[in-house]
Amino acid sequence: MDPWERSDPNLPVLAGYVVKRVPGFQARKGYLCPACHGEIPPGAGHVVAWPEAQAGERRHWHRHCWRIACRRGRIA
Numbered sequence: 001m002d003p004w005e006r007s008d009p010n011l012p013v014l015a016g017y018v019v020k021r022v023p024g025f026q027a028r029k030g031y032l033c034p035a036c037h038g039e040i041p042p043g044a045g046h047v048v049a050w051p052e053a054q055a056g057e058r059r060h061w062h063r064h065c066w067r068i069a070c071r072r073g074r075i076a
C-alpha cells in the first residue's frame with residue numbers, strides 16, 4: 001500500500017478538509033507552513049491538507065501547526 005494513502009487515525013482532522021501524513025523520507029522538498037510561515041525542511045515529516053473541493057489547494061503544514069488549527073476548528 002502506498003503510505004501516502006494510508007489513513008491515520010491519530011491525525012487530527014478538520015471539517016471540510018482532507019489531510020495526509022507526509023513521512024520524512026517522502027519530504028524531498030522544503031515547504032513554507034501557512035500557519036506559522038516557518039520553513040518545513042526537506043526530510044522533515046509533516047502533513048499536507050487541502051479543502052475537499054479544491055485538490056489543487058494543497059498546503060504543507062508542520063504537524064503541530066495542523067494540530068493547533070484542528071483544535072481551533074479553522075485554518076486561519
Ligand SMILES: [Zn+2]
Nearest residue numbers: 033036062065
Ligand atoms: Zn508551522
